[in-house]
Amino acid sequence: MAAQRAFAELSRQLWKFMAVQQVEITSRGKRRLVPAAEIEGRTVIVTGRLVKIASIRDAIVAPGELVKNPDRFIPALRQSGLKADVLTFFQRPPDVTPRFRGHIEWDNYAAVDCSNFDAWWEKLPQEARKNTRRSAKRGVTVRAVPFDDELARGIHKLCDESPTRQGKPFWHYGKDFETVKREHATYLERSDFIGAYHENELIGFIKMVRVDEIAFIFHILAFNAHYDKRPLNALITEAVKVCSQKGVKYLVYDKYVYGNKKDSTLVEFKRRNGFEQVNFPAYHIPLTLKGRLYVGLRLYRGAVGLIPAPVLNGLLKLRDKFYSRQGKGETTKPETAKEE
Secondary structure (H helix, E strand, O other): OHHHHHHHHHHHHHHHHHHOEEEEEEEOOEEEEEEEEEEOOEEEEEEOOOOOEEEEOOHHHOOOOOOOOHHHHHHHHHHOOOOOOEEEEEOOOOOOOOOOOOEEEEEEEEEEEOOOHHHHHHHOOHHHHHHHHHHHHOOEEEEEEOOOHHHHHHHHHHHOOOOEEOOEEOOOOOOOHHHHHHHOOOOHHHEEEEEEEEOOEEEEEEEEEEEOOEEEEEEEEEOHHHHHHOHHHHHHHHHHHHHHHOOOOEEEOOOOOEOOEOOOHHHHHHHHOOOEEEEEEEEEEEOOHHHHHHHHOOHHHHHHHHOOHHHHHHHHHHHHHHHHHOOOOOOOOOOOOOOO
């Protein structure tokens, strides 16, 4: 009997070892391998050093419910062989009524309701409408474009204009053409690219990825040298129009507010272009004692969510000055969505 139990335990440990794999993710513009396992049709990854966080791989673009039943999912996670302290997942808008038990932290998106383009345009602040018209008057044309080598070369040139964006190093600056092409070629079957052109030169672009009723802006970038032509306003207007034509409910430009960083040029840019805050529940479920401390102290909020706003704003100004003195270029206009 003891031998049978030992064999069963050995088999269970071996199964766990075989179930855990290594998958590649991109974080802060860099690729790395992390532990992962398949659980109820989802690839669950574990990240973090001191506290191990389990989450759904590529959750932002994973169609359907991320976790259908936590009461089944959590035991399966424990048995998978992955070592995690906290499980985190969220409900995607428009499904925003909390349906599960556990610790909830309300997250948010910057979203445009695309159900009626004309209604959105009429509600748009006058300045944004004026900038879109100004873009056309100054010779900018916007159109849907396929992702090919020509577009990739234009994107590569855009990425190399400035080493800083939003007051910090730009992840795609200085990368070779093949790397930039590969990093922008994800989810092509669900992606829409819109280019802004001036005298047949690409001066800006948007990449959107469709998921259920939402299109997420993965990349939005334009040359600072052409800022006077307002290509970003034209790109956003065209993106809303494309989403409306395709029956997409929301166009999402990452978060509306980032923790305690509630006032910034990027927030103001989104507001002026018709984006509004849409809240949704995010779950942080502790799996260990360390996880309970992590969740109880709200450490998942990170520095941006824990540092008081006045102190945070002062630190951000110091950061901007630091990169300016390092000779890495001036802080650019709000032109970059959250990267993959």
